[in-house]
Amino acid sequence: MKVLNMKYFSFLLATLVMAYTPSAIAEDAKGEVGVVTCKYIAGSKVNLLIHSSASFDCVFDHGGVKDYYDGEAGIGLGLDLQWTEQSTMAYSVLASTGSTVDWSTALNGTYTGGKASAALGVGVGAAALIGGGNDSVALVPLALEAGTGVGATAGIGYLSLKAR
Numbered sequence: 455m456k457v458l459n460m461k462y463f464s465f466l467l468a469t470l471v472m473a474y475t476p477s478a479i480a481e482d483a484k485g486e487v488g489v490v491t492c493k494y495i496a497g498s499k500v501n502l503l504i505h506s507s508a509s510f511d512c513v514f515d516h517g518g519v520k521d522y523y524d525g526e527a528g529i530g531l532g533l534d535l536q537w538t539e540q541s542t543m544a545y546s547v548l549a550s551t552g553s554t555v556d557w558s559t560a561l562n563g564t565y566t567g568g569k570a571s572a573a574l575g576v577g578v579g580a581a582a583l584i585g586g587g588n589d590s591v592a593l594v595p596l597a598l599e600a601g602t603g604v605g606a607t608a609g610i611g612y613l614s615l616k617a618r
Contacts, residue, residue, distance in 0.1 A: 488515050488547050490523070491512065493510060493512075493542050494508055494601065506528040508527060509524070516547065525613060525615050527611065528612065532569075541603070545594055545597045548594060561586065562615060565584060567581065567584055569610070573603040573604055579599035581611050586615075
């Protein structure tokens with residue numbers, strides 16, 4: 455049996471996320487400037503009954519330039535009964551008009567919102583996150599996630615990004 459190629463699936467996932475651009479957000483923004491993709495660091499997940507956290511290596515790819523971020527994601531309040539072997543999430547990044555942005559640090563901040571995922575072998579999930587530290591930059595608030603593992607998670611999720 456052939457195992458799902460996570461690199462290919464991550465590319466497909468990023469493409470799907472880029473295709474989803476809500477019109478209300480697009481009207482207020484200069485436009486999509488790139489995609490931030492975060493890959494789970496194996497063995498870094500901590501599950502508690504109402505809180506979980508895991509570390510991610512994140513790459514913001516914009517116009518052929520790559521900026522690197524350390525990421526932490528999980529459930530701030532909710533239930534996380536998922537044990538993950540691999541996980542990738544991707545968000546499109548938008549910039550507002552008239553702003554000069556230092557992309558090497560522009561995504562620093564914490565994004566929060568609803569999150570749910572399920573896995574039995576191959577898993578899928580979705581997160582609707584808002585926030586961050588820069589008013590001129592926003593993540594498209596819906597991300598798709600893919601991974602391998604077993605279990606389910608639901609609650610108030612978060613993604614914290616810090617430039618390296």
